[in-house]
Amino acid sequence: MEQSNHAGRLASIVGDANVLTTVEDKAPYLVEWRDLYQGSTPMVLRPGSTEEVSKILKYAYENGLTIVPQGGNTGLVGGQIPTENGGEIVLSLGRMNKVRNIDPVGFTITVESGVVLETLQNEAEKADRLFPLSLGAQGSCQIGGNISTNAGGTAVLAYGNTRDLVLGLEVVLPNGDIWNGLRTLRKDNTGYDLKQLFIGGEGTLGIITAASLKLFPKPKKLEASFVGLPDPHAALKLFSLAKQKAGPVLTGFEIMPRVGVEFCLSHLDGARDPLEAPHNWYVLMELSSGSDAFPVRDLLEEILGEAFEDGLVEDAVLSENLSQVNAFWHIRHGMSEVQKAEGGSIKHDVSVPVAAIADFLDKAISAVSEFVPGCRPVPFGHLGDGNIHFNVSQPVGADKEAYLKNWDAMNEIVHGIVHDFGGSISAEHGIGRLKRDLLKTVKSDTELDLMHRIKDAFDPKGLLNPGRVL
Numbered sequence: 001m002e003q004s005n006h007a008g009r010l011a012s013i014v015g016d017a018n019v020l021t022t023v024e025d026k027a028p029y030l031v032e033w034r035d036l037y038q039g040s041t042p043m044v045l046r047p048g049s050t051e052e053v054s055k056i057l058k059y060a061y062e063n064g065l066t067i068v069p070q071g072g073n074t075g076l077v078g079g080q081i082p083t084e085n086g087g088e089i090v091l092s093l094g095r096m097n098k099v100r101n102i103d104p105v106g107f108t109i110t111v112e113s114g115v116v117l118e119t120l121q122n123e124a125e126k127a128d129r130l131f132p133l134s135l136g137a138q139g140s141c142q143i144g145g146n147i148s149t150n151a152g153g154t155a156v157l158a159y160g161n162t163r164d165l166v167l168g169l170e171v172v173l174p175n176g177d178i179w180n181g182l183r184t185l186r187k188d189n190t191g192y193d194l195k196q197l198f199i200g201g202e203g204t205l206g207i208i209t210a211a212s213l214k215l216f217p218k219p220k221k222l223e224a225s226f227v228g229l230p231d232p233h234a235a236l237k238l239f240s241l242a243k244q245k246a247g248p249v250l251t252g253f254e255i256m257p258r259v260g261v262e263f264c265l266s267h268l269d270g271a272r273d274p275l276e277a278p279h280n281w282y283v284l285m286e287l288s289s290g291s292d293a294f295p296v297r298d299l300l301e302e303i304l305g306e307a308f309e310d311g312l313v314e315d316a317v318l319s320e321n322l323s324q325v326n327a328f329w330h331i332r333h334g335m336s337e338v339q340k341a342e343g344g345s346i347k348h349d350v351s352v353p354v355a356a357i358a359d360f361l362d363k364a365i366s367a368v369s370e371f372v373p374g375c376r377p378v379p380f381g382h383l384g385d386g387n388i389h390f391n392v393s394q395p396v397g398a399d400k401e402a403y404l405k406n407w408d409a410m411n412e413i414v415h416g417i418v419h420d421f422g423g424s425i426s427a428e429h430g431i432g433r434l435k436r437d438l439l440k441t442v443k444s445d446t447e448l449d450l451m452h453r454i455k456d457a458f459d460p461k462g463l464l465n466p467g468r469v470l
Helices: 003-014 023-029 050-063 117-126 143-148 232-249 258-267 296-309 322-333 335-342 354-371 400-404 407-420 436-442 445-458
Strands: 066-070 088-092 099-103 108-112 166-172 178-181 207-214 221-229 250-257 281-289 315-318 349-351 376-382 387-393
Touching (some): 003 050, 050 066, 050 166, 050 178, 050 207, 066 143, 099 117, 117 143, 143 207, 221 232, 221 296, 221 322, 232 281, 232 354, 250 258, 250 322, 258 281, 281 322, 296 315, 322 335, 335 387, 349 407, 354 376, 354 387, 354 407, 407 436
Parallel strands (some): 066 088
Antiparallel strands (some): 166 178, 166 207, 221 315, 250 376, 349 387
16 A cells, blocks of 8 residues: 555544654654664654554554654664654654643552653642652653653662653553553552563553553752762762661762763853862762651761761762752753763763772773773763763864764773673663664573564564564
8 A cells, every 4th residue: 555545544543634744744753862863754643542542553553564653752772763764654652641640649640651751740749749750851751752761860779760660551552452551559469560561662562652650759858969079989989878878868879070060061051060179070969858857968968077087078069959959960961962062972871780880980981091092981870870871972173973983893892891890781771773783792592582572472563663672
């Protein structure tokens, strides 16, 4: 059947206005923000309900059409971008943006997959609750994509990955069947926990259309400190001290190098250096409590006082108000964005055991600096959960395209070191297309066989996000 005929039939499901076929209308859905992938598609479909998604997938299944689900298009491994051959249809979930239910007493919220993460956070706040998932793209990423990639973010230390926040899911399977698993139970020990297959599945097993999520008490007291340190070894010791003294009250612990802070000061609107003098490394440490009576600031001062006595900390500033807390986080959240202004950046989203982070950074920084003299390593991220975004910016004045040709070779160097430390080549961004071929180097034959068998069981025709993950 001609593509125009398919478009007509699909328009009868979603409406003419929600079948995008012109170059201009399709353009925003065909490129991701790092410009690593630029795809092509005959059409973009924008369903407005689970039933419409079901009808689309049933039609696609019967007619052999491949579908690429897309949320806010903020993914970093190419899983949401159609291939360049123009044969894949993009299914955008952005119109499915309703909050179906919020239960402050039960601390749950049920939303459709197209709800923007920041909107979800705000809806929880209106009910005097907290939805803790937080990341730099929260103003545009959508919760369905967050779930499909098992997003991490800056609150994993206290609240876990997205996987830990999901109670139930509604999913449309590749043949169009709808699985309604929107349970809000905290305990449900009735066989296989099917939702776990779709969390982190990157849209290869089914399309998530709604989710029931955990909420938490809204922090009543929140304090943060921007800390200057000599090296990651001091940062790791500070983390151990803070974790021992604060326990679950320690809700954020992020590490950043001086070069990353300088990038933010140069290119990030509103960024100001929190400390008077520069330091080689920084930690953004946050403590929060749901109780007005808990002495959060006293505890933070106690931690920093002991750290100063132990020679771990060179300088620190404590937040005086919420605006200053947000200013600290503004620098941390802007660190990925500002690297674009400094030319080519070869990126790695990796994790190692927390105790190995400092040694990993020593070895990896030395290795990439030897491989490309003059390159500028910008490793930053979630020291508290072992996830480092080990990005490497090009040397000053270098040719961007020539530098980026080192991508695979530098990946091999960094990932080899990650492997030596027993780490992972993908901590929170997923596999998508970017890291698909790397899986065979880090997964056993048994693991890969099980993954293929699961994919074949759910999607025997291979029509849903083919070529991603596997």
